[in-house]
Amino acid sequence: MLIFGVLDILPGNAAEVMLGESATPEAVRALSSKLGLDRPAPLRYASWLQGLLVGELGQSVAYDTPIAELIVERLAVTLPLALLAMLLTTLIALAAGVYAAARHNRVGDVGVMLASQLGIAIPNFWFAILLILVFSVQLGWFSAGGFAGWTLDSGGGLWQGLHSLLLPAIALALVQAAILARITRSAVLDVLGEDFVRTARAKGLSQRAVLWRHVLRNAAVPVLTVMGLQFANLLTGTIVIENVFALPGLGRLVFQAIANRDLGVVQNIVMLLAALVIAINFVVDVLAVAIDPRLKLAGA
Amino acid sequence: MSTAPGFIARMWHHRSFVLGAALVALLAASALLSLAWTPYPAREIDIPNKLLPPGAAHWLGTDSLGRDIVSLLLVGARASIAVGVIAVGIGITFGVALGLLAAARRGWVEEAVMRLADFTFAFPALLTAIMLTAIYGPGLLTSIVAIGIFNIPVFARITRGAANSIWAREFVLAARACGKGAARITFEHVLPNIASLLIVQATIQFAIAILAEAALSYLGLGTQPPTPSWGRMLNEAQTLLFQAPQLAIWPGLAIALSVLGLNLMGDGLRDLLDPRLARQR
């Protein structure tokens, strides 16, 4: 609702915006009534909500197809991409973070910290281009962009699909992994300094048992929280990365829609993304309470 | 805080800070230099000499329109700095003001400010920046404003949090007992104490702003031709990846080094200005 409100408040009649500066007053009026913009705001909101529930999100002006269809089609690319990137991020970051904490102040630690500084500084689209340079242009292992599709009849396949998503996922994962690695390292170091770790060692647990049974679980909560926050960044990242690799995903759709002044599409996608972010953070909160019983008292 | 000479001595010893500061100095110097001189006029198109590899005449080569890469990089630095300074400036001016207000007034004012900040956070930043540039037209100014708007809640939140903890301290209580008003306390006590925190955050946000501007330019929504911009240079380079791969390296490197420098400087400042802030081990 907030999003709707904001988009509505923005100065400039939406129809006007859509038609561009050269629109004639008649054309604006015509489009307005077609889009129902001449109805008062609350009514429009209500009918939009109604449509939402039914799965009817209206027509895209630019593509002239139902928006819902468009979104679902693009999600088939964006969602796997985001998940793949998240997976890569998590694997790399957790391993690097724990490794760095275990080798605190020694070479391994310093190395990881340096690498993560670089990772944060490198723009992900530049990294993507470099990846293309090395793996596509020089080595020819991957295509430089485009997406074949998930099904064989569209000229693609499961393996093909994943293949096209691998480089983009790596590019997306870079910055996130760097940040998450630092957080993980920090969290693990915090826990290692706690008294109960000493108690566990005094009970005779081996270093490895202490790490697995005591340290990791206790370090999980802050790490999880950050991962939830990162998801939002990941989603925005897909907008840029999908453009780099010309992937027909949600990010690209948003971008093109904005360029085409296709406001309906934009509105719905922004709504969807925001909802996704909220949902993810909710899941993270639930998980956190499940892991740390003290949080129940604090009031979720 | 230690005396000035002691502080400067510590500064020199902090290796990552020095490195960061050096990189930032390089960035600033490039921009300043470009105002006075560049090897070639950055916008000069010289088609016969297009896509030259690095050589004696053009140190880093030329792009698809024959423009000298070094000159483009130098002038591009201007856009990056402009975005950084103005966007962070906007963020600090409004964000800090809001944060201080929230901490001083508490109650519904604080709630309102924080809700507003949360609300803005909910929108993926880049996305809304894209939207704004789309609605108002692409360009450097629009992207600066868009990025600036997103700095406001960041600073508001940090300011409010830090200010609250200062308000709770005893010397503020003493000041209030003396009858000092909220405004005076804010300016005389709260602000000086959170200044170092804000400076550190400012360098971080500066780095983020540069990255954001680069992304927007890459997408074609930031600086428009013929104004040089590192992000857009990368976009152009991508189309020529097979013919002139080296074009993709320099602008990205420029961005990465600038951001790295700012980050290192920010971390170093954090260690130097207030050891209590240092979270790093």
Place this chain on the structure above:
Amino acid sequence: MACATCSTRAWRGNADIGMTATLLLDVRDLRVRLETARGPADALRGVSFSLRRGETLGLIGESGCGKSMTALALLGLLPQGARISGSIRFAGQELVGLDEAAMSPLRGNRIAMVFQEPMTALNPLHTVGAQVAEPLRVHQAKSRAAARAEALRLLDRVRLPQAAQRLDAYPHQLSGGQRQRVGLAMALACAPDLLVADEPTTALDVTIQGEILDLIAELVRESGMALLLISHDLGVMARSVSRLLVMYGGTIVESGPTPAVFSRLAHPYTRGLFGARPRLGAARGTRLATIPGRVPELTDLPAGCGFAQRCAWAVDACRAAPPPLVAVVAALSPVDSGTEHAARCLRLAELGAPTA
């Protein structure tokens, strides 16, 4: 690993008179050096003592004297970068120089430790029952069910109220005293031969302190295990241990049976410690006697007696070299349990009877 029960062996010549063959712990010339920001610090400078099976030994001193460091050294839990030399023989086995793989089977199993801060000693994310059962599962490979049953028995033994419900409770749901009982239960799980208690009651309310100390005494009696109790509190020592070691500046300055030490107060530092206690019934306005000066920095210890700077009776010889441990002549009072009472002071004979 040497058999823990058959440690009968002839004692190699030393001055300990009347030692029976069951020497559980024998520490000789233990030295620990730490690397600090200000240079190397000698946390322990030649600590020697021994402990028999079933015996209770107290280690008393102020902060920084090295008592906790001694405890950590016994368990092999010194901080990284600490260098240890000397000998720690536990049931005939040398502990100094043992690597992790050899040390962890002993910890929690034959030697156990209880720590000072019950509020932070337990993992907040694991249930109490799980944490008590952990040493059982690690060292005795008990099944989950068997370990849980044993954990319940242990919690009952340490008199944790409502033990059955508490098995599945989390540490933050328990009070400090209760958490310390849990800590004791964890330490006792595998019936260790030696219990090291590092200031177990310091962080607790005064009313609970007595309960916990009584509990420890009872457990020690019941199981026949040895106890090394560390504290800075004279009262705690008086009621809990039969022999006492007084530490200062990383060395033991006095050692002997508790009643003997208490009554003779041979070493000037011990005298100072006792003198510093507030006394009930003292005349109004009596100033609290304090030991002048401060504990020296470990990085900066003097060449001679560590206490010389603050000692009212110090002479040049005291400052020249660390004084040796000398037997205190049991001339004045018949408190003698057969174990030697010794103190590290050059002027013992001259100082004579204390003015207690």
